Amino acid sequence: MAKRRWWDAETPVVFASGRNVFRFYHEADRLVVSKPDWEDTAGAVRMGKSVGVDLAALEEAEPEDLAAAIRVLSGIVERLKGAALVMGSGAEVRA
Structure with missing residues (x-):
């Protein structure tokens, strides 16, 4: 069985401004910063373009x-x- 991806394995703490959405994944030690979420033609909410920071890597x-x-x-x-x-x-x- 495939291992669950870290973004599927936990619910992040989410905080947003009008221009950015931050998602902090405590267990995965990741911070993801995105453009605002958007809605596709089917009405599903999608995450904006994102970049993730591996916080554990800072220790190295x-x-x-x-x-x-x-x-x-x-x-x-x-x-x-x-x-x-x-x-x-x-x-x-x-x-």
Whole structure:
């Protein structure tokens, strides 16, 4: 029997903006970023063009590359925190 593909094996945490859809697969250690979902002519919802990031592979990166990834991702988190405060989302923001 064929092994189930990671995207079929678990339900991701999904969060979206008007332009992006993020799907985090915790068990697979993957983050998939997509263009917005769309509906085909048969009415089925399809995932937009996507790119997946193998988060486990970051652990194999060279130290300077890992440090760069930490800087970039930390910067993204700080921008999101700032946006949440400006928008007054009321959401508790933790990193």
